[in-house]
Amino acid sequence: MKRAGFTTVWLPVALLLPQLMIIAIFFYWPAAWAVQSSFYLQDPFGFGSTFVGVENYTDLMTNIEYAKVARFTLIYTALVTFFSLALALLLAVKADAVIKGAKSYRTLLMWVYAIAPPVAGFLGLMFFDQRNGPLTEMFQFFGWDFRLGADYNSTATAMVIVAVWKQIPVNFIFFLSGLQSIPKSVREAALIDNRSASGRFWDVTFPLLAPTAFFLLIINITYALFDTFGIIDTLVRSEPGNNPVTLVYKVFVDGFRGNDLGGSSAQSVILMILVLALTVFQFRLIERRIHYT
C-alpha cells in the first residue's frame, strides 16, 4: 500500500499549528503555571512570594479535612457514576423494547440533557427546599429529618440525586444507540438459544454493549469529578459550611474565594495527576480487554 505523504516538513507543521497553539495556550501554559505556583506561597496581588518547595503538597497530605473531602469525592463519584449508568441502561433497554410512540418516549427521556448544571442545581433547591420542597416532605414522611444545607447527609443525598438526574439522558442516548447497533441476527440467534430475557441480556447484549459502557464509565467519572461543580455550588448556595464538597469545589473555594493561589494550585496539580492516571488506565489497562466491533 502506498502511503500518501507531504514532501516537506513545514506544510504539515503549519497546518497543525493553529491546533497546537490552542492546546499550548489554553492547556499547557496554564498547567505549567499551576505547577510552578504550587511551589510558592504568594500574595494574591503579586507583590510578595515565597518559595516553599513541596510544602503546599505536604500541608494537603497532612490535612484531615482535605482527606475528608477526597473521601467524599470518591464516594460521590462512585455513587453518581453507578446510578446514572444503571438507571440509564435500564431506561435504554426498556425504551429499546417500546414500539408504539417510541420517538416521543425517547425525546422525553433526553430532554433533561439540555439543562445546564446550575439550573439543575436550582431545580434541586426547589425540590429539596427546607420549608416546602416536595422531596423534603417525602423524606420527612418516611421519618428522615431531611434538611438541605444544615445536615451533611441531606446535602450529600440531594447532590447525588440532582447529579444523577442530570446525567441520565446522556448515558441513555449512548446506551440506546449502542443497543440499536446490535445486529438483529445476533439477537434472533440468542432468542433461539436462551428463553430467559435477563439471561440473554447478560450473556449477549451486555457484552456487546461493553465498549459503550466503558466509554460512558470514563465520561461519567469525569462528569462526577468535574462537571458537577455548578450543581454543588448552587445547592450549597456558595457557602460550603458543614456541607460536603468535592475536590474541584475545594480548589475553587481556596483559590477564588480565599485567594490562596499556592495551595489551590497544588490541589489542581493533584487533580491533573488524577486525570492523567485515569487516562492511562483507560488506554492501557482496559481498552485492551474490551473488544470494539
Place this chain on the structure above:
Amino acid sequence: MTFWKIAAMNAAVAISATAAFAETEITLWHAMGGQLGETVNQIAEDFNASQDDYQITPVFKGSYEETLTAGIAAFRAGEQPNIMQVFDAGAATVIGAKGATIPVQDLLTDNGVDFDINDYISGVRYFYADSDGKMIGMPFNSSSPIMYFNVDALEKAGVSAPKTWEEFQTVTAPALKDAGYIALSQSHLPWIFTENFHSRHNLPFATNNNGYDGAEDTKILVNNDAIKAHFTALTEWKENGLFEWYGTGWGDNQQPFEDGDVAIWLGSSGSFGGLMSKDLGFEFSATVLPYWEGVTSEPKQTFIGGASLFAMSGHDAEENEAAAEFFKYLTSPEVQYFWHQETGYVPITEAAYELAKEDGHYDRFPAAEVGIQQLSLPGGDNTKGYRMGFYVQIRDVMNREYGRILSGETSVEDAFSNIENEANDLLARFAKTQG
C-alpha cells in the same frame, strides 16, 4: 442619503462633545446587587451631574468574593479599576498588599480634600485603618449585627427584648416557647457569634493587637471559655427548642423570622430596608445585641461589617484626583444620609448621623438607629477591628465546625480546637505570602 447625513452629524456631535468636556473618567467595581446596586448607580449619576470634570462608572462584579478576585486579577493584568469595594473579611488581603492601594487618607490630603478621622463615627474609624491609625480604605456600606424581634410575639409571650443572654435563657426564650414560637435564629455565625461576640465582650480576638501589628506570628484567640460556653448554651437551646439553625445560608435563617415562626432574629442593620419593604404581617423592631453578664458587666461596641472602598494604585494623578473628589462627595452628609435611608447601612460620619437625627428619620423609624447606636457604644482595647489574612477561609472553617456542632457531629471542645489549629495554619501561610 438622509440616513448617512444624520449618522455623520451624530458622529460629529459625539466627537465634539468629548473634546469639549474632556472629563476624567474613572471606574468603581462593587458587589452591590439589586436595590443596593441601584442606589450606588443613583449616587454615581448624581455625582456625575453635580460637576463637569469627572465621570464615574460603577460596575457590578458579583458577590464580595467575586469582586475581590476580579479586582486582583485585573490588578495583575494592569487593568485595575480606580476604586474597588472590598468586604470586611478581605480587608487583610488588600491592606497587606502594600502598593496595591493608595491609603484613602493620603489620597484625600494629597488632593486637597480636608480629612479628619474624628469626623467619622467611632465604630467605623479604625476598622480599615493600619496600626498607626491611618485610614486605608473608605468605609462605605457599614453595618453591624443587631437583634430584630417580632413585637407581636414578645407581647403575646409577655416579655421584652432581652438585654443579656442570661435573661434570654431564663425569661425570654421559655416564655416565647410557651407562646408557640421558636425564640431565636441568626444568619451568620462567624460574624455575629464570633467576631462580634469578641468585640461586644471586649475579648481579644487575635494576638498582635487583633492582628493589626502585622501578619507575622499573629494567632487567633478564638478557643476561649467565654465563646465555648456560648456555643454550649446554643446547643442546649437548640435541644430545648429555644434556638434553631437552618444551615449556613443567610436567607434560610431569616425566612422563618419573616414567616413569623421565629420571634427573635439576629441579622444585619443593613437588613432593615429589606424588612421594611416587605409585608410581614406583624410589627417588628430592633435593638442592640445581648451580652453575657457572666462575661462582662460593661458591654462594648461591635465591629462593622459590610465593605469599604479602596483606591487602587497605578493610575495617573488626574484619575486619583477624580477618585478623591468622589470620596469627598460620597462622605458628604447629604449623600451619606441618602445611602443610610435607602439601604439601612449606617451613616459613616457624625455629621450625617446628626443630619438624620435632625430630619427626624429615627422618630419615624426607631429601629433604623440601632446599628449606629451599637457602633457608638463605648469602645475597648479589642473593639477597633481585627486584621487576619486568609480570613475568608478562616470563616469557612468556622462555618464548617459550627455546622458540625449544631448538627451534632462534633463537640464544642473539638470544634474550637480544630478552628484554632486550622486558622493558625492559615495565618502562618498568609504570613509567608507577605514575605
